[in-house]
Amino acid sequence: xxxxxxxxxxxxxxxxxxxxxxxxxxxxxxxxxxxxxxxxxxxxxxxxxxxxxxxxxxxxxxxxxxxxxxxxxxxxxxxxxxxxxxxxxxxxxxxxxxxxxxxxxxxxxxxxxxxxxxxxxxxxxxxxxxxxxxxxxxxxxxxxxxxxxxxxxxxxxxxxxxxxxxxxxxxxxxxxxxxxxxxxxxxxxxxxxxxxxxxxxxxxxxxxxxxxxxxxxxxxxxxxxxxxxxxxxxxxxxxxx
Amino acid sequence: xxxxxxxxxxxxxxxxxxxxxxxxxxxxxxxxxxxxxxxxxxxxxxxxxxxxxxxxxxxxxxxxxxxxxxxxxxxxxxxxxxxxxxxxxxxxxxxxxxxxxxxxxxxxxxxxxxxxxxxxxxxxxxxxxxxxxxxxxxxxxxxxxxxxxxxxxxxxxxxxxxxxxxxxxxxxxxxxxxxxxxxxxxxxxxxxxxxxxxxxxxxxxxxxxxxxxxxxxxxxxxxxxxxxxxxxxxxxxxxxxxxxxxxxxxxxxxxxxxxxxxxxxxxxxxxxxxxxxxxxxxxxxxxxxxxxxxxxxxxxxxxxxxxxxxxxxxxxxxxxxxxxxxxxxxxxxxxxxxxxxxxxxxxxxxxxxxxxxxxxxxxxxxxxxxxxxxxxxxxxxxxxxxxxxxxxxxxxxxxxxxxxxxxxxxxxxxxxxxxxxxxxxxxxxxxxxxxxxxxxxxxxxxxxxxxxxxxxxxxxxx
Numbered sequence: 228x229x230x231x232x233x234x235x236x237x238x239x240x241x242x243x244x245x246x247x248x249x250x251x252x253x254x255x256x257x258x259x260x261x262x263x264x265x266x267x268x269x270x271x272x273x274x275x276x277x278x279x280x281x282x283x284x285x286x287x288x289x290x291x292x293x294x295x296x297x298x299x300x301x302x303x304x305x306x307x308x309x310x311x312x313x314x315x316x317x318x319x320x321x322x323x324x325x326x327x328x329x330x331x332x333x334x335x336x337x338x339x340x341x342x343x344x345x346x347x348x349x350x351x352x353x354x355x356x357x358x359x360x361x362x363x364x365x366x367x368x369x370x371x372x373x374x375x376x377x378x379x380x381x382x383x384x385x386x387x388x389x390x391x392x393x394x395x396x397x398x399x400x401x402x403x404x405x406x407x408x409x410x411x412x413x414x415x416x417x418x419x420x421x422x423x424x425x426x427x428x429x430x431x432x433x434x435x436x437x438x439x440x441x442x443x444x445x446x447x448x449x450x451x452x453x454x455x456x457x458x459x460x461x462x463x464x465x466x467x468x
Numbered sequence: 469x470x471x472x473x474x475x476x477x478x479x480x481x482x483x484x485x486x487x488x489x490x491x492x493x494x495x496x497x498x499x500x501x502x503x504x505x506x507x508x509x510x511x512x513x514x515x516x517x518x519x520x521x522x523x524x525x526x527x528x529x530x531x532x533x534x535x536x537x538x539x540x541x542x543x544x545x546x547x548x549x550x551x552x553x554x555x556x557x558x559x560x561x562x563x564x565x566x567x568x569x570x571x572x573x574x575x576x577x578x579x580x581x582x583x584x585x586x587x588x589x590x591x592x593x594x595x596x597x598x599x600x601x602x603x604x605x606x607x608x609x610x611x612x613x614x615x616x617x618x619x620x621x622x623x624x625x626x627x628x629x630x631x632x633x634x635x636x637x638x639x640x641x642x643x644x645x646x647x648x649x650x651x652x653x654x655x656x657x658x659x660x661x662x663x664x665x666x667x668x669x670x671x672x673x674x675x676x677x678x679x680x681x682x683x684x685x686x687x688x689x690x691x692x693x694x695x696x697x698x699x700x701x702x703x704x705x706x707x708x709x710x711x712x713x714x715x716x717x718x719x720x721x722x723x724x725x726x727x728x729x730x731x732x733x734x735x736x737x738x739x740x741x742x743x744x745x746x747x748x749x750x751x752x753x754x755x756x757x758x759x760x761x762x763x764x765x766x767x768x769x770x771x772x773x774x775x776x777x778x779x780x781x782x783x784x785x786x787x788x789x790x791x792x793x794x795x796x797x798x799x800x801x802x803x804x805x806x807x808x809x810x811x812x813x814x815x816x817x818x819x820x821x822x823x824x825x826x827x828x829x830x831x832x833x834x835x836x837x838x839x840x841x842x843x844x845x846x847x848x849x850x851x852x853x854x855x856x857x858x859x860x861x862x863x864x865x866x867x868x869x870x871x872x873x874x875x876x877x878x879x880x881x882x883x884x885x886x887x888x889x890x891x892x893x894x895x896x897x898x899x900x901x902x903x904x905x906x907x908x909x910x911x912x913x914x915x916x917x918x919x920x921x922x923x924x925x926x927x928x929x930x
Contacts, residue, residue, distance in 0.1 A: 247756045247788060253796050277719065277757075279726040285495060285794040309723055316716075317671065355754055356719055357712035386757050388750025419801075419809045451797050 242404035248412035249423030343379035404430035486546030492799025500631035502538030505828035511800030518760035532736035756788035
């Protein structure tokens with residue numbers, strides 16, 4: 228059964244990497260909707276760098292989660308990362324991500340024994356718009372530390388543009404993560420019935436896997452539909468084809 | 469007496485002119501890019517609040533700019549506001565194509581019924597006439613099937629308001645441009661105005677665009693969509709931009725479009741900026757992530773082999789990302805007939821620029837594997853690589869006859885190491901040298917090469 232319902236575990240960091248031909252939006256939406264359906268009071272925080280909240284709302288609506296209501300009630304916090312980063316960049320600030328970190332910390336600043344989910348979508352754009360790799364890596368590191376302190380589960384999303392040649396930022400992010408889920412396109416290109424494949428690896432930050440891992444050779448295929456995604460084992464296609 | 473009462477239509481605001489709801493998701497409003505086949509690839513049209521990036525890495529042609537011109541012309545002709553970001557917006561707009569026949573543009577409120585236009589079927593036919601000179605004999609059971617379509621048709625009257633039929637041989641009349649400028653529907657943004665600080669040109673342009681869009685939204689009475697056209701992002705008037713500047717600009721442009729959802733944008737970059745030599749590894753992927761829709765028009769202009777192989781097209785089309793502003797899956801996956809994802813795998817796409825219009829088509833190999841090609845020898849690329857060896861053998865002609873066999877063998881080796889690294893030339897029409905057979909050294913069998921000239925009778929024509 229994929230994805231494992233336990234993931235992402237509280238106090239742990241899950242790194243999701245994707246490529247342009249196989250974007251991992253569906254995984255993030257799935258995690259968020261599962262988290263909100265699981266219990267009515269578990270807070271979530273969405274730090275969005277590239278996409279606006281309207282898209283999250285309309286996709287959540289298709290899986291019967293009314294995100295707008297949760298946002299209004301304060302259960303789900305939304306931070307528009309660029310609103311904090313752009314002013315700092317324009318003033319030629321030395322630490323453009325500091326304001327963003329303070330905003331995140333402020334949102335998480337409540338005594339909570341409930342399971343909190345923090346999603347950062349996405350880290351790669353921060354590097355592409357000109358923020359130095361060192362700065363982004365430090366921001367990721369301090370965000371991971373903050374989430375571990377608060378026992379919140381953190382999901383980081385990173386776009387891989389050079390598959391097969393991991394770049395500096397990816398290596399740094401991988402060192403911080405407990406699990407690494409990578410979404411890749413099929414090597415035979417796009418298809419109507421299979422949208423891509425997902426694998427789950429153990430990250431360097433955890434010693435032993437607490438959920439069953441899926442290696443790249445036996446990756447699980449998924450197919451995107453209007454209402455979400457379905458997963459099936461490679462070569463089976465039961466319930467899909 | 470039935471108490472049936474028709475429910476009043478929902479109180480949704482009327483859509484801006486030139487737009488319609490997307491077939492895949494009614495929440496999305498789409499507008500035409502001016503090219504019907506490109507609209508099909510995008511899933512009906514470009515959604516409002518989305519950005520379209522056209523990359524044209526070929527330095528000898530300007531197909532990317534042509535797409536942006538279509539975008540601007542479509543915006544003007546269906547009553548939308550067009551904002552051109554260029555150092556010479558006037559000359560850009562005056563080069564745009566226009567509707568043939570009646571040169572007066574319709575006012576935004578009236579219908580397009582007053583316009584006369586040649587049906588696209590007519591010029592379609594005179595392009596096809598040259599190809600169909602020989603009637604192919606087909607089996608009787610297939611005679612009823614309709615002809616193989618490589619592109620979408622756009623002649624139905626209902627789509628006329630959505631996408632006008634443009635003709636590349638016509639230009640926008642100056643009167644039209646002046647009229648739209650007077651109405652406030654043509655806005656110029658010049659990046660190099662007030663040559664202040666080059667490094668903040670991008671931010672200045674974004675600020676100006678933000679002002680334009682905010683004032684357009686504040687004007688609640690007019691329900692007009694805005695199109696932003698950037699024909700040459702990063703050209704020399706923008707200063708020396710780094711890849712991160714371009715990424716930041718595209719990222720902020722997309723965020724701006726999301727904040728003002730009645731606008732959309734079409735961007736094109738100069739050829740030298742579309743390549744990995746400028747942006748580093750994975751540059752095209754990064755651009756695909758940073759824009760909603762991005763395509764590459766890879767023209768064949770610089771590559772004679774591809775031009776010969778696909779002689780009826782002018783370049784390949786690579787689709788990197790497609791717009792999906794409210795859904796997980798882009799509507800194009802379900803609704804695009806050109807991409808063909810609903811059937812088996814995805815179709816290869818190509819474009820051709822005919823005299824009157826630009827078309828995107830599916831790319832298929834011809835029946836015999838090529839128009840003027842019969843594969844009796846390895847492909848053209850490997851022939852060119854072996855031409856270096858051929859020269860070695862040719863130079864050996866004189867020496868092989870005079871020297872004794874053992875010395876000739878040594879000389880052959882030397883000749884080969886000298887000549888082979890040089891640049892391979894055109895495949896030379898050469899008969900296999902006859903005196904090679906007497907040397908003791910076992911040589912590679914020289915492959916027979918025939919120059920393919922299509923007007924001469926084919927050697928293998930029985």
